Amino acid sequence: MADAPVRARLAAYRRLAGAAVRAQLAYPGSFALQCVGQALAQAGDLVAVLVLFGHITAMAGFATHEVLLMYGIAGIAFGLADGVVGQLDGLPTYIRTGALDALLLRPLSALGQLCASDIALRRLGRIATGLVVLVYALVEADITWTAPRIVLAVTAPLTGAVVLSAVWVVACSVCFWVVEGRELANSVTYGSSMFTAYPLGVFGPWLRRLMGFAVPGAFVAYFPTLALLGKPDPLGLPALLQWSSPVVAALAVLVAGGVWRLALRHYQGTGS
Amino acid sequence: MTGRVIETDGLVRVFRQRRRPDFRAVDGISLRVDAGEAVGYIGPNGAGKSTTIKMLTGILVPTAGTVRVCGLDPVRQRRALSRRLGVVFGQRSQLWWDLPLRASFELLRAIHQVPPAAYRERLAHHVELLDLAPLLDLPVRQLSLGQRMRGEVTAALLHAPELLVLDEPTIGLDLVSKERLRRFLADLNAAGTTLLLTTHDLPDVERLCRRLVVVDHGHVLVDGPLDELRRRFSGTRELVVELGAPAPADRLAGLAGVDSVRVEAGGLRQRLTFRSDSTSATALIAAVAERVTVRDLAVAEPAIEDVVRQLYGEHG
Numbered sequence: 001m002a003d004a005p006v007r008a009r010l011a012a013y014r015r016l017a018g019a020a021v022r023a024q025l026a027y028p029g030s031f032a033l034q035c036v037g038q039a040l041a042q043a044g045d046l047v048a049v050l051v052l053f054g055h056i057t058a059m060a061g062f063a064t065h066e067v068l069l070m071y072g073i074a075g076i077a078f079g080l081a082d083g084v085v086g087q088l089d090g091l092p093t094y095i096r097t098g099a100l101d102a103l104l105l106r107p108l109s110a111l112g113q114l115c116a117s118d119i120a121l122r123r124l125g126r127i128a129t130g131l132v133v134l135v136y137a138l139v140e141a142d143i144t145w146t147a148p149r150i151v152l153a154v155t156a157p158l159t160g161a162v163v164l165s166a167v168w169v170v171a172c173s174v175c176f177w178v179v180e181g182r183e184l185a186n187s188v189t190y191g192s193s194m195f196t197a198y199p200l201g202v203f204g205p206w207l208r209r210l211m212g213f214a215v216p217g218a219f220v221a222y223f224p225t226l227a228l229l230g231k232p233d234p235l236g237l238p239a240l241l242q243w244s245s246p247v248v249a250a251l252a253v254l255v256a257g258g259v260w261r262l263a264l265r266h267y268q269g270t271g272s
Numbered sequence: 273m274t275g276r277v278i279e280t281d282g283l284v285r286v287f288r289q290r291r292r293p294d295f296r297a298v299d300g301i302s303l304r305v306d307a308g309e310a311v312g313y314i315g316p317n318g319a320g321k322s323t324t325i326k327m328l329t330g331i332l333v334p335t336a337g338t339v340r341v342c343g344l345d346p347v348r349q350r351r352a353l354s355r356r357l358g359v360v361f362g363q364r365s366q367l368w369w370d371l372p373l374r375a376s377f378e379l380l381r382a383i384h385q386v387p388p389a390a391y392r393e394r395l396a397h398h399v400e401l402l403d404l405a406p407l408l409d410l411p412v413r414q415l416s417l418g419q420r421m422r423g424e425v426t427a428a429l430l431h432a433p434e435l436l437v438l439d440e441p442t443i444g445l446d447l448v449s450k451e452r453l454r455r456f457l458a459d460l461n462a463a464g465t466t467l468l469l470t471t472h473d474l475p476d477v478e479r480l481c482r483r484l485v486v487v488d489h490g491h492v493l494v495d496g497p498l499d500e501l502r503r504r505f506s507g508t509r510e511l512v513v514e515l516g517a518p519a520p521a522d523r524l525a526g527l528a529g530v531d532s533v534r535v536e537a538g539g540l541r542q543r544l545t546f547r548s549d550s551t552s553a554t555a556l557i558a559a560v561a562e563r564v565t566v567r568d569l570a571v572a573e574p575a576i577e578d579v580v581r582q583l584y585g586e587h588g
Contacts, residue, residue: 015382107351
């Protein structure tokens with residue numbers, strides 16, 4: 001029997017996500033507090049940036065508004081990714097309790113079910129802070145607006161979210177091999193949150209290669225920011241990279257899909 | 273519905289273990305189950321029952337051997353199979369803990385894309401048979417185990433699967449809940465759904481299954497109709513005779529094939545134990561009727577527990 005139409009499957013995922021959202025909204029007060037908490041956490045990092053700029057005028061070749069631009073894009077991207085795939089952190093529990101087996105008994109992808117049914121709406125707080133910072137930076141920074149740049153300003157946070165989600169999926173797939181691999185996964189996922197918000201030049205060459213390119217963190221906010229500003233890369237990297245985030249995102253999704261399938265096959269090969 | 277629902281050939285599953293020899297949880301199981309059968313798949317803990325079920329349902333890849341369920345390869349065609357297969361785990365829930373039971377059913381309807389009319393009809397059917405009406409609006413976490421199991425069974429059947437696999441469905445249930453569930457499953461099987469049931473609760477098997485597959489150490493020990501197994505492995509059976517008038521024990525002593533006679537109720541009831549292989553119940557009854565006036569007779573079948581205990585004894 002062929003798979004059900006895509007539309008019907010999407011409707012099923014939407015139902016799962018809807019149920020998760022309703023469950024989270026069941027306690028509105030607690031939900032609001034969680035959102036505010038997320039917004040403040042994101043803003044807390046911002047204070048550090050601003051304090052830093054009280055003492056310096058440029059960070060690795062970027063002025064305040066330029067860093068804020070990067071910071072806004074990265075914040076939204078991370079919030080979106082965290083909200084949709086962030087709950088994959090709970091994978092070890094799913095494996096240990098056998099709940100993953102129940103997901104495998106349904107005619108949907110296990111990854112899709114995990115994401116949809118654990119969607120974390122409180123990350124909206126984080127996204128809101130990112131959005132405020134981004135809009136402010138877009139207005140204040142010196143941008144020569146062209147049609148491609150307008151499209152980029154809107155899509156960069158989304159593309160970044162796709163890249164970070166793919167990173168997240170790959171990192172959490174580790175849990176299939178090492179059931180308590182969560183710490184390792186978190187160092188990559190939450191590490192990316194910090195890494196993507198600042199100019200590449202503030203990090204050492206080793207970390208740049210690892211977190212910027214092996215984990216393609218540089219394509220989340222750094223390169224899109226350069227493209228928006230029409231600024232040559234202070235590190236001298238090719239200008240072509242500045243517009244290549246969508247391609248990198250597509251590749252990252254392919255890799256993540258492959259790694260997830262491999263991980264699931266490993267799980268089916270070993271049992272829990 | 274006709275045809276083969278489960279077909280495995282030399283199914284093997286080896287688990288590699290750190291610093292210990294490999295564990296062959298399933299070691300060459302060949303099993304054929306036809307549409308409409310009700311099969312009890314039993315064995316002690318660690319016999320390989322759950323591992324077999326995981327391979328049948330596509331959760332686990334076999335190390336060797338072949339497996340087809342509903343004509344499909346369970347791992348490679350997992351999603352297609354999941355539409356034709358229902359699974360109930362006694363010890364893990366497939367329902368959404370925080371949602372009302374009804375919302376869990378709604379989600380499963382969307383997941384399995386059950387047409388709305390068919391869904392309404394099936395839900396109404398289950399609500400009636402399993403008395404779910406008072407539970408539909410309660411969050412699953414508030415249900416008792418027995419109530420939840422009724423929900424689990426309904427959840428596994430909303431897409432009308434051809435095969436229902438139950439892993440310890442009555443574990444922890446009280447007697448009334450057990451009986452209700454067994455009655456429901458018996459009717460379901462009578463209506464054509466194939467059942468594969470693992471259980472430690474042998475009355476489940478006795479009530480539901482005409483066929484028994486006994487596994488131990490990853491091997492099939494015995495596979496056959498329940499009645500035949502009873503005959504083959506029953507040690508002794510018992511003929512209970514109610515007499516018209518009291519008689520002393522020696523009146524019925526010395527009949528061919530009888531091991532012992534026990535007198536009860538002042539000689540009005542006598543229990544004769546005999547071996548199936550040395551005499552038949554019919555021959556014995558005839559011999560008894562020649563000696564005394566019989567008011568009533570009953571042949572007690574050996575309990576399935578005794579049969580299984582003896583099986584393990586012989587093969588262990």
